[in-house]
Amino acid sequence: MGAKILVVEDDLESLKLIGLMLQSRGYQVLAAQNGPQAIQKAVTESPDLVLLDVMMPGIDGYEVARRLRADPRTAHLPIVMLTARGQVTDKVTGFEAGADEYLVKPVHPAELLTRIEALLARAARLGPSVVAPRGKSIGILGCKGGVGVSTLAINLAFTLVRGPAAGKRVVLLDIRTGSSTLALQLGLRPQQGLRILAERDPAGLTADAVLAHADRHASGFLVLGGLPEPCGIAPPLLPPHVEAIMRSLEEAMDFILVDMGTGLSEANRILLRRLRYVLIVTEPQRISLLMTQALLAMLDNLEVGRHRQGIVIVNRIPASATPGKEVVENFLQRQILCVIPPAPELAFQAAERGMPMVMLQPESLVATQFRQLAEHLVAV
Numbered sequence: 001m002g003a004k005i006l007v008v009e010d011d012l013e014s015l016k017l018i019g020l021m022l023q024s025r026g027y028q029v030l031a032a033q034n035g036p037q038a039i040q041k042a043v044t045e046s047p048d049l050v051l052l053d054v055m056m057p058g059i060d061g062y063e064v065a066r067r068l069r070a071d072p073r074t075a076h077l078p079i080v081m082l083t084a085r086g087q088v089t090d091k092v093t094g095f096e097a098g099a100d101e102y103l104v105k106p107v108h109p110a111e112l113l114t115r116i117e118a119l120l121a122r123a124a125r126l127g128p129s130v131v132a133p134r135g136k137s138i139g140i141l142g143c144k145g146g147v148g149v150s151t152l153a154i155n156l157a158f159t160l161v162r163g164p165a166a167g168k169r170v171v172l173l174d175i176r177t178g179s180s181t182l183a184l185q186l187g188l189r190p191q192q193g194l195r196i197l198a199e200r201d202p203a204g205l206t207a208d209a210v211l212a213h214a215d216r217h218a219s220g221f222l223v224l225g226g227l228p229e230p231c232g233i234a235p236p237l238l239p240p241h242v243e244a245i246m247r248s249l250e251e252a253m254d255f256i257l258v259d260m261g262t263g264l265s266e267a268n269r270i271l272l273r274r275l276r277y278v279l280i281v282t283e284p285q286r287i288s289l290l291m292t293q294a295l296l297a298m299l300d301n302l303e304v305g306r307h308r309q310g311i312v313i314v315n316r317i318p319a320s321a322t323p324g325k326e327v328v329e330n331f332l333q334r335q336i337l338c339v340i341p342p343a344p345e346l347a348f349q350a351a352e353r354g355m356p357m358v359m360l361q362p363e364s365l366v367a368t369q370f371r372q373l374a375e376h377l378v379a380v
């Protein structure tokens with residue numbers, strides 16, 4: 001199979017022409033007609049090269065190139081810019097944005113092909129120096145505190161290793177250095193690990209260095225949690241540390257689950273850019289739903305694509321007048337991915353024993369819901 005080329009072009013005719021020309025030379029062609037689609041496909045389809053038009057409505061080609069370069073998952077992709085704008089300043093902008101080649105339309109097919117071949121050959125010579133990350137990162141973010149984020153995270157980790165991700169390497173990571181309950185909820189001793197990592201030079205945070213601080217749960221997944229002491233005592237993880245830890249874990253693990261707590265801290269904003277998928281935890285109560293609405297609007301502002309979001313209802317409190325799934329969907333104008341039913345007795349027993357609910361009662365309704373959720377996450 002030939003190399004995979006992502007062709008980004010808003011004009012359908014040009015897109016078809018270029019696509020056919022590349023296919024006739026044995027290349028596989030992926031198409032995107034606008035910036036957001038291009039960025040998404042660059043992440044999910046792992047092309048070998050991007051052929052990028054500059055003039056597009058919305059996010060233009062320069063911005064697409066900048067974003068591809070800023071994202072470690074796509075930073076290594078060879079980019080050929082193809083544009084009608086031939087001024088020197090346009091070229092400078094193109095190269096500054098991250099283009100490897102800049103061709104002005106109309107370009108002769110032979111020249112285009114030569115440039116593409118040369119770039120692919122150069123990328124092959126450099127080898128897999130920038131290894132595309134293999135791990136799937138999934139964040140869990142609460143619409144407010146105490147809605148069941150950590151409970152969701154530990155039950156999901158357990159369900160994954162016992163089900164659809166059996167034999168895979170799963171790590172559960174806390175992004176806050178304090179106010180952490182992961183270890184306590186799993187019957188493990190809270191570790192200083194995250195705090196120590198926060199004080200290290202981020203350049204030295206290799207997968208081995210990071211995982212040296214992880215604990216292993218009996219079911220097989222790794223845990224890298226913070227301390228139960230209040231947030232604000234230990235310094236928070238700074239952006240370079242968040243990036244380095246995530247990069248290392250994506251290299252070494254198959255699934256990275258991140259307990260993001262609540263709110264859009266600097267660390268959480270970085271995560272939202274990087275994560276493959278984010279679960280937003282809400283509950284069917286007026287105040288939580290209003291906060292969820294505000295959070296979802298912010299996620300749109302931060303351009304977290306909706307295809308990367310899943311809304312989960314954790315229905316902690318059995319109340320007679322609890323709004324149902326459809327009511328919540330109508331209110332939020334969004335689909336709900338999964339509903340975890342109320343299980344106060346089970347939640348209490350599990351917390352007391354320091355084990356996931358699904359471990360204590362694998363046949364419960366809660367466990368069934370977690371299995372469905374885990375299967376969905378393996379597939380996204």
Ligand SMILES: Nc1ncnc2c1ncn2[C@@H]1O[C@H](COP(=O)(O)OP(=O)(O)OP(=O)(O)O)[C@@H](O)[C@H]1O
Binds near residue numbers: 146
């Ligand atoms: N399905 C459920 N039914 C009943 N109670 C639940 C359910 N899921 C979680 N709980 C309970 O809700 C409480 C809050 O859960 P958890 O600590 O996971 O929330 P959190 O969002 O992580 O909180 P924080 O913001 O403090 O980190 C816990 O007492 C937990 O046992």
Ligand SMILES: [Mg+2]
Binds near residue numbers: 149150151261
């Ligand atoms: Mg929590």
